[in-house]
Amino acid sequence: MDFFFRLQDHCLHYRFLLILFVLNPSLVFGADTSVPEITYPWWIWPLILLVVTFLMGIVAVLGGVGGGVLFVPIISGFFPFHLDFVRGTGLLVALSGALAAGPGLLKANLASLRLAMPVALIASSMAIVGAMVGLALPTHIIHLSLGGTILGIVVIMLSARKSELPNMDQADSLSTALRITGIYHEPSMKRDIAWKVHRTWPGLFSFIIIGFMAGMFGLGAGWANVPVLNLLMGAPLKISVATSKFLLSITDTSAAWIYLNKGAVIPLMVVPSLIGIMLGSFVGVRILRVAKPAFIRWMVIGILFFAGLKAISKGLEYYSLTFL
Numbered sequence: 001m002d003f004f005f006r007l008q009d010h011c012l013h014y015r016f017l018l019i020l021f022v023l024n025p026s027l028v029f030g031a032d033t034s035v036p037e038i039t040y041p042w043w044i045w046p047l048i049l050l051v052v053t054f055l056m057g058i059v060a061v062l063g064g065v066g067g068g069v070l071f072v073p074i075i076s077g078f079f080p081f082h083l084d085f086v087r088g089t090g091l092l093v094a095l096s097g098a099l100a101a102g103p104g105l106l107k108a109n110l111a112s113l114r115l116a117m118p119v120a121l122i123a124s125s126m127a128i129v130g131a132m133v134g135l136a137l138p139t140h141i142i143h144l145s146l147g148g149t150i151l152g153i154v155v156i157m158l159s160a161r162k163s164e165l166p167n168m169d170q171a172d173s174l175s176t177a178l179r180i181t182g183i184y185h186e187p188s189m190k191r192d193i194a195w196k197v198h199r200t201w202p203g204l205f206s207f208i209i210i211g212f213m214a215g216m217f218g219l220g221a222g223w224a225n226v227p228v229l230n231l232l233m234g235a236p237l238k239i240s241v242a243t244s245k246f247l248l249s250i251t252d253t254s255a256a257w258i259y260l261n262k263g264a265v266i267p268l269m270v271v272p273s274l275i276g277i278m279l280g281s282f283v284g285v286r287i288l289r290v291a292k293p294a295f296i297r298w299m300v301i302g303i304l305f306f307a308g309l310k311a312i313s314k315g316l317e318y319y320s321l322t323f324l
Contacts, residue, residue, distance in 0.1 A: 049079070050272035053093075057280020058287065059300060067277045068094030068220030068252075070300070073150045073307035076143070077314065081269065083139050083146075087218030088259035089269045091252045094220030096274050097281070098248035110242035114180045115197065115235060120247055122204055123211030123221065124254040130215030131258035143315030146217050150308030153223050157301055166234040171196040184239060195236050203233040215255035220248055 053067075056074065060067045072090040076083050105111035134142060171181065181196040197203070206228045214221040225244035229235045235243070259265050 046272045050276045053276030054280040057277040058284040077310035084264040088264035090218035091256040095252040105242040111246040120250040123207045123251045126211030127215035127255040130212035131255040134216035140318035147312030172198045174200040197233040
C-alpha cells in the first residue's frame with residue numbers, strides 16, 4: 001500500500017509541475033528553485049483566455065483570416081504559456097473551424113476534392129515534418145522564426161490582390177492528367193462557371209513550404225493557401241477559399257497528432273480557446289453585415305504586425321540574457 005501512496009504523491013507532484021510549466025516555465029526550470037506562492041486561483045488564466053479568444057473569433061471573421069493565425073502570435077506574445085502548448089492549441093483552433101465548415105463547403109460544390117487531394121498529400125506530410133522540427137528546436141529560435149513569418153504574412157496581406165475569376169488560356173499537362181477541373185454555380189452571375197488550373201508544379205512545390213510552416217508554427221495555413229490556389233494556380237476565388245478551408249482539416253490534423261503525442265495539448269488551454277473562438281465566430285458573422293471591412297482589415301494587419309514584433313523581441317531576450 002505504501003507503494004501506491006508514493007505513486008499517487010509522485011503523480012500529484014508532476015501534475016502540479018505541469019500546470020506551473022504551462023503558466024510560467026521559469027517557475028519549473030528557472031534559476032530560483034523555490035516555488036513562489038500563487039496568489040490567484042488556477043482558473044484565472046483559462047478565464048482570461050476564454051475572453052481573449054472570444055474577441056479573437058469576432059476579429060477573425062470580420063478580417064477574413066483564420067483563428068489560428070491570430071491565436072499563436074497573440075497568445076504566445078502576451079500570455080505566460082509555453083510556446084509548445086500554444087502551438088498545439090493553435091492547430092486545434094484552426095482545425096475546429098475547418099471541420100465545422102468542411103462538410104457544408106463540399107455539399108455546396110465549392111471545395112474541390114480533385115484540387116485538394118494532391119495538395120493535401122504534400123502539405124500534410126510536410127506538416128508532420130514541420131511539427132517534429134518545431135518541437136526539437138529551441139524556443140527562442142521558434143520565437144524569432146514565428147515573428148519573421150507573421151511579419152511576412154502582414155506583407156502578403158498588404159500586397160496580395162484577389163481575383164474572382166482569373167484569366168487562363170489553358171490548363172497545364174499535370175492538372176489535365178490529374179483531372180483538376182470542375183463547375184460551380186455563381187449566383188451573382190446567375191450561371192455555372194467552369195474552372196481549371198495551371199502552374200500546377202509551382203503550386204505543389206509551394207505547399208511543401210506551406211505545410212512545413214503550418215506544422216512548425218501551429219498557424220494553420222489559410223493565409224497562404226488562398227493566394228497560391230487563386231493567384232498562382234488560377235482557381236476561382238470561391239473555390240480557393242473553400243478548398244483552403246477543407247485543406248486545413250487534413251493538414252492541421254496531421255500536425256496536431258505530433259503535438260498530442262508529445263504531450264503539448266492540454267485541456268487547460270484547448271477547452272477555453274475552442275469555446276471562445278466558436279462563440280466569437282457566431283457573433284462575428286452577425287456583426288459582419290454592418291461592419292466596414294476596410295477598417296477591420298487594417299486592424300488585423302496592425303495586430304499581426306505588433307504580435308510579430310513581440311515574438312521577435314521574446315526571441316531576442318535569450319541572446320540579451322546570454323551575453324549579460
